[in-house]
Amino acid sequence: MQAWRAFLRAHAVLTRNLEGDLLREHELPLPSYDVLVQLVESPERKLRMTELADAVMLSRSGLTRLVDRLEREGLVVREACLTDGRGLYAVLTDAGYARLREASGTHLRGIQRWFAARLGSDDVAALQRILGRLLEEPGQPSVLSA
Amino acid sequence: MQAWRAFLRAHAVLTRNLEGDLLREHELPLPSYDVLVQLVESPERKLRMTELADAVMLSRSGLTRLVDRLEREGLVVREACLTDGRGLYAVLTDAGYARLREASGTHLRGIQRWFAARLGSDDVAALQRILGRLLEEPGQPSVLSA
Numbered sequence: 179m180q181a182w183r184a185f186l187r188a189h190a191v192l193t194r195n196l197e198g199d200l201l202r203e204h205e206l207p208l209p210s211y212d213v214l215v216q217l218v219e220s221p222e223r224k225l226r227m228t229e230l231a232d233a234v235m236l237s238r239s240g241l242t243r244l245v246d247r248l249e250r251e252g253l254v255v256r257e258a259c260l261t262d263g264r265g266l267y268a269v270l271t272d273a274g275y276a277r278l279r280e281a282s283g284t285h286l287r288g289i290q291r292w293f294a295a296r297l298g299s300d301d302v303a304a305l306q307r308i309l310g311r312l313l314e315e316p317g318q319p320s321v322l323s324a
Numbered sequence: 325m326q327a328w329r330a331f332l333r334a335h336a337v338l339t340r341n342l343e344g345d346l347l348r349e350h351e352l353p354l355p356s357y358d359v360l361v362q363l364v365e366s367p368e369r370k371l372r373m374t375e376l377a378d379a380v381m382l383s384r385s386g387l388t389r390l391v392d393r394l395e396r397e398g399l400v401v402r403e404a405c406l407t408d409g410r411g412l413y414a415v416l417t418d419a420g421y422a423r424l425r426e427a428s429g430t431h432l433r434g435i436q437r438w439f440a441a442r443l444g445s446d447d448v449a450a451l452q453r454i455l456g457r458l459l460e461e462p463g464q465p466s467v468l469s470a
Binding site: 179180184186187189191292294296301308309312 | 325330334335337338381432438440448452454456458459460
């Protein structure tokens with residue numbers, strides 16, 4: 179229970195610090211940054227809205243509101259799927275790409291400062307192993323037990 | 325970077341699973357549950373709104389909206405501070421206490437299932453050590469380096 183509370187607190191403190199940096203230097207909230215990153219890493223810089231919601235771990239309605247805001251800022255546009263009349267893509271614009279490039283230095287320095295610089299390489303390896311266990315699908319045997 | 329992404333994903337998956345259990349069985353979102361827990365653990369089951377916001381890691385405005393909702397449901401009441409005319413406490417009601425008791429079994433089983441049961445005692449110790457490093461105040465020497 180203590181470990182679980184520390185996990186929640188570490189998440190809250192780190193995301194608050196990272197978002198603080200992004201807001202102060204680029205007026206970009208963390209969820210907006212995450213959407214731009216997901217799009218730049220996707221083929222043709224676009225993703226179906228449903229896949230994007232999963233990737234950034236937002237509800238469908240939460241993502242709709244966020245993409246509305248990014249579209250008003252000119253960072254993203256919506257585009258119909260040619261193969262699926264009802265589906266929509268979110269597409270990164272050139273302005274969105276430029277904004278992400280500006281902000282990414284801040285964000286990577288933040289991850290270095292608040293996360294990586296505090297951990298030794300043993301810690302990082304241990305953390306990845308532990309997080310891997312937490313993310314295993316139930317009932318799916320791990321490589322070790324196979 | 326990989327470890328940081330796994331950390332974000334583990335947080336998102338675990339809180340979604342825990343909130344899913346609470347919503348399905350008790351119609352109680354996770355932030356509401358957190359507020360009730362903070363209050364039950366406080367002297368006289370009450371906390372200043374400012375302290376409560378820090379404890380549950382919400383903004384002042386986010387907490388105000390959440391306490392509005394809990395007050396409408398009869399789980400919490402606001403009460404003026406006698407020593408500070410402008411301050412307000414949030415106080416857990418008997419109905420709030422009863423609701424928390426109902427929900428806590430579900431939540432503790434969820435933490436056991438999604439978190440504790442997946443980790444050995446070595447993992448828990450390693451995780452606490454690592455999270456402790458992430459939560460150290462910058463510039464404050466740790467016990468080990470003193």
